[in-house]
Amino acid sequence: MSKASALSRTRILVVDDNASIHSDFQRILKAAPSRSSLEEHEAELFGDLDAPRTLPVVELDVELTLAHQGEEGVELVRQARALGEPYAVAFVDFRMPPGIDGVETIQRMFREDPDIQAVFCTAYTDLSWKEIANRLSQLDRYLILKKPFEPMEVRQMAAALGAKWRIERERATAHAALLEREVHLRALVDALPQGIVRVDRHGRCLEYRPPQGSCAGAVPSSLEELVPAGDAARVLELVRRAIDQAVSQRTELSVDGAEGRRHVDVRITALGGDRSEAIVSLSDVTELRQRQEEESLLREREIALTAQVEALGALSxxxxxxxxxxxxxxxxxxxxxxxxxxxxxxxxxxxxxxxxxxxxxxxxxxxxxxxxxxxxxxxxxxxxxxxxxxxxxxxxxxxxxxxxxxxxxxxxxxxxxxxxxxxxxxxxxxxx
CATH class of the missing domain: 3.30.750.24 (STAS domain)
Known part of the structure; x- marks a missing residue:
């Protein structure tokens, strides 16, 4: 027989008032499945010639915990969650006199650990499926296993629910990381001084963040409300070019207002993916341009002064x-x-x-x-x-x-x- 493949370690809790059921779960979940008697006889007579044609057996890497009453099982779930070593699956008997029944046990487990997966183990029940569903609304969190159960069913449920539990936890972790990254990116965007607008290829504004220090006001409906009328067509063409070619675009606009001429730096970056959208940032660079003009004039004056000094030196x-x-x-x-x-x-x-x-x-x-x-x-x-x-x-x-x-x-x-x-x-x- 080929070498068995092992799954990740799974913590499983069994809650049943019958000690023999505990022994059954230990035998089924912790021992590797053996070959049938026919396979044993074939191996003795012909060796393991058929081994390559045998499907691999999945060995469960299980850490098994046993409890006799519902209250004990709920407390174990609470402690495991608090220690950061939660259970993945709980097999719970439906009837466990004199304590609480299986439905109440699983209901409390779900409150202590929202991620745990559960299996009802029962030969008969005093409640109908509708009544159980009314008490446990999380229909995707539990299964029902009829007694007497087959070892294959127990192993399959343990493997499938354990894998489901891991996937959901990984997904929750990834989702939390994504939310945290979104918060960081939002804080970064909010810290930028320029105005930022998300637009589609038609120039419609989908989201707008005004420049720092300005009043929020109404969200503009299109780019035409943010740029001068004479420049709107040119900016829209750059938006489409950025989206179609996936290359950032840049231009500068001059705006005449009550405070004089203002210079606005416009940068356009496509969002990519299936969405035909782009991010347009609008930065007021008037002070920067004024400083550059002053520095240019100062350099020209320095050059002229140097020439005058040299001329005077020659005359002197x-x-x-x-x-x-x-x-x-x-x-x-x-x-x-x-x-x-x-x-x-x-x-x-x-x-x-x-x-x-x-x-x-x-x-x-x-x-x-x-x-x-x-x-x-x-x-x-x-x-x-x-x-x-x-x-x-x-x-x-x-x-x-x-x-x-x-x-x-x-x-x-x-x-x-x-x-x-x-x-x-x-x-x-x-x-x-």
Missing amino acids: TPIVPISRRVVVVPLVGEFDARRGESMRSALLAGIVARGIRTAIIDVTGVPRMDEQMATELERTAGAVQLLGAEPVLTGLGPQAAQQLVALGISLARLRTFLTLQEGVAFALRRRS
């Missing part, structure tokens, strides 16, 4: 020709790295363009000499020498000289003169 470091091969670069005002780079670039370009041989850098108009300025002057002198010209520094006063000494900076590459006149005279003598 003019290149003054003294002769065909001698130029003077007078520096006036504060000096920084940007201005040093601008001065160096202009001077080097002039040297190449005019064939300059002597470049006089005059610092008479510079209020102070610091490390940064000295560094820029050294770099400029080095670049001038690389182009074959001679750098000359004029206008370096006593205070500036002391500052350079204090900083430990030597302008060895530069020929220096106290005044611009001396530097010009030197350059002209050299050129002549």
Whole structure:
């Protein structure tokens, strides 16, 4: 015989005042069914040659609890439910003197555990089917098993009702999880600031959630009540496109009102499935667009200001020709790295363009000499020498000289003169 298949473990309660009935249930539900005597003789004579053709036997994995009276059975059901280990099926005898009968027992069990499945075990009854049904309205929760019962019937009822009990519990668990998820999604939707509307492909509003902070008011009947008249056709076309192509759509509308022009961002997403519906969200993005416009204007102003600063920098470091091969670069005002780079670039370009041989850098108009300025002057002198010209520094006063000494900076590459006149005279003598 093929290996038996096992079901999930099932907790079963038997309530009967007859101890022999308890023994019958233990034998039927807890022992695996044996082969018939004919099958045993065939196995002895021919072996298990026919085993592959034998249908598999279902072994019940049962945890069996026995009770003698109805009150005891009801209490066991209550305790099991409280402990989180409820019974799946209860086999209850119809008559159990001197206690309550089977109908009352099952009625109380149903109150203690709404999920338990029940089986009446009876040889005869004092109540008709109609009377039992009137007292137990849950017709889908119990079966009737006539005594003397067949073991196959008991096993089949235990297996079928146990499976039904598990399916209903799984379904209830899934339903509870679905409800919880729905609550979470609803809370998430309610937290969104924009207005949300569910529409069909014809633009009819099926559900509407107004924007946060606005009065609920009447539910609009169509999209035409939510968007400007001139944009309704375009939005409806996007709704149909989203539904037909299952691709989200997006557009932006401009609405003129009493408070001025407002900008509305419209996003459309199809719900999918068999329903030709879509979710349309309407977000007021006026403040966002205003900030973007302000940032754009600010960037344009920054660009213009930078150009003006560069132009002023160029004007503040003019290149003054003294002769065909001698130029003077007078520096006036504060000096920084940007201005040093601008001065160096202009001077080097002039040297190449005019064939300059002597470049006089005059610092008479510079209020102070610091490390940064000295560094820029050294770099400029080095670049001038690389182009074959001679750098000359004029206008370096006593205070500036002391500052350079204090900083430990030597302008060895530069020929220096106290005044611009001396530097010009030197350059002209050299050129002549």
